[in-house]
Amino acid sequence: MSVLRKCLHSTALTCALALPLHAQDTPAPEIPVTLWDAFSVENLLGMIVQSFMPTLRVLADVRYAQIDVDPVRNRIALVGVDIRPYLPYVDGDACAITADAIVLSGQPIDRQQGYALALSLEGASVDFDCLPNEARPVVGMLGVENIRLDRATVNVNYDFASGGAMIHFGADLDNLASLSGSADLDYISYRMDFETEEVMPAAHVNHVQLTLEDRGLYAAGARMAPPGMLDPAALEQIIPGALRDMFGEMNGIEARELSTEQQAFITQAVQVAQAFVVNPTQIVLETGAAQTPVRLGEGDLEDPKAMFSKLAPRIGTTPAAITAGITSTDLKQAIDGLLPTSRNLEVGRALLSGIGAPRNTTLGLRLLDPLAKEGNPVATSLMAEAMQEMNPPVAYRLALHAASKGQPQSLSLLNGLEDGLTLAQMLEVQDDMLGGGGPVASDFASIGDIRRAARGHLLGTTRIRSYRAAYYWASVGAAAGDVASATIRDEIDTIMRLRGASTAWSEVQTSLENGVLRDWVGRDLPGALQE
Known part of the structure; x- marks a missing residue:
């Protein structure tokens, strides 16, 4: 029986001992360590x-x-x-x-x-x-x-x-509490006063929330409280006095009188405290400004009373996102296809974001799709963001429309999506969104109009982004002696080079240049632009 045959009927150790010595001694090839490995x-x-x-x-x-x-x-x-x-x-x-x-x-x-x-x-x-x-x-x-x-x-x-x-x-x-908080800042400003050379920071606040969830803290604290202190009737006397003193000191000597928002907060605090001692769950403190964002600068810190009125904080046992969010009735109607069309945007947004309703991308997209087909820019922006990973070409189509209508953040999404598309995919979607039909005589009204068309199609914020259209108009403007148009044309070439698409773009470029030359001669653009 050969050594190999014996190995098939023996243990691993027996097999290893039975192998020829040179087979066991063959070392693995060594890879030398270099300085660059560090x-x-x-x-x-x-x-x-x-x-x-x-x-x-x-x-x-x-x-x-x-x-x-x-x-x-x-x-x-x-x-x-x-x-x-x-x-x-x-x-x-x-x-x-x-x-x-x-x-x-x-x-x-x-x-x-x-x-x-x-x-x-x-x-x-x-x-x-x-x-x-x-x-x-x-x-x-x-x-x-x-x-x-x-x-x-x-x-x-x-x-x-x-x-x-x-x-x-x-x-x-552990065994006490859970504390969480969030701040949604619409914009962070740090302008400089050039006379004093001092930075003037400010924050544009959308929403701030602080939540304290009881996990045993109340029971431990209740053991320390004097008898009767936590009775609802006692709290109705204790809390208003304590908060009035606190707000009065915060407002300052010249403005000790409480504002309407501070009075409302005291009323809420009494109700929350009375509910909490009966059922200790959580306490939520959050801003409730009617219009957001609220701009807060250094001057607001010197006037706490005014800042309190701006932010209109409120206290409760449930976040406003739940009490003012999407109802179960709305969600059931959405699932059954019975939701009124006027509610599609709000409910769809909540389902996509997972704020105000459980996240459900499929249902959210289904609600927003009819609005997007009607050209609603908010719906197309929301859908583009949700679909950027699952279907980039469709998300790109939606983002093109949303960006052209000036929707915030759609432009950055547009740029990010282009990184994952081939040049052919990108141009196909752009061409389809731009629609058929070539330029007409009124499009060549002035060099300024031509330059704006080139820049608009390149950026995609006022017109549908189209590299073909942008290159066409930039080439026409450059031929008419407009330096800015020539810069746009060269910028497109640079974009394609950095994308690694120079070869594929050169075919498109050749076709566009032939078209520009044909229109330049056929429409007598030099003469038309002189009129």
Whole structure:
């Protein structure tokens, strides 16, 4: 029986021993390590992070088990973290802060429409000794020995196109409470006063929300409250007085009288407190401005009463997105195809965003589709954003229409979609959206009209974006001596070169140039433009 046949009827170890010696000794080919291997993205990011550790250790003893770097996801994680901060009221390293992981993430490398930062703290624990001396008695009476954070997160997303930002944070305190918040900023302004050379920051606020969810905090706090203090009748006396004093001090000596919005807030607070002691669930504090965005600058900080009136904060046990959101009746009618057409846009938007209704892309698109076919720019913009991954050519068609009607963020979506389409796909959709028919005599009214047509078709914000049409009009304008038109024509060539489509574009370019020459002669454009 051959060695191979014996191997088929024996154990792996017996087989290995039965093989010829030279077969076992054949080493795997070695790949030499070079200097360039040390300069991988993973190594560079790891070295950058670890280079900050000596500086951080001036403020605290910092240890971690390992570091994990993922350059594709733009993510860095410290695993098994132990921090002993230097605090003036703590002896030695009695204060210990530990975490299973600290994860820092940025914008993914395939999405560069803005800045993104996400910080999460997983499985963290803060020793009782880390608390300030004045806070320890209160926390101790709650029966808390160590503060356990199941998870804490901070997410910031800044959009280049709109200049706005979305900010979220959350913290889950084990057996106590869950705290979360969000800020929807329509625009962040940081203009400069050129006389004083000082920056004048301002924020255009759409919505701010803070939610406290009870997970045992109320029961622990109720044990500390004096008898009868939490009775609904007592709260009706305690809360208004406390809030009036707070608002009066906030308003200042010259404006201690409460505003209408502050009075309304006090009424809401009493109702919420009375409902909460009966059924401790959550308390929601959020802005309720009738018209948004609300612009807040440095001057508003000096007039808290006016700022309160601008933002019109309200307090409740349920977010306004639920109470004022899409009703179950609306959703049932949408599912059954019985929703009134006038409600399609609002319900469709909620279904696509998942805000005000559970996200359901299929149903949301179904509701918006009739509106898009009618040319509704808001519907086409919403659909384009929702379909950018599932069907890029259709999403591109929708984005072309929305951008030409001036819909916010549609232009950045348009540019992003073009990166995933071939030149043939892109031109086919553009040609179809532009429709048939060539230029007529009135299109050549002036060089200014020709230049505006070229720029409009190139940008896609006032006309349907069409590289063919933009190149045609830019070539006509350049031939008439318009330098700006020549720049547009050359810009299109540069776009195609950077897309790696120079060869394919050259065929289109040749056809367009022949058409321009034919019209230049056949329509006697030099003579027409002189009239």
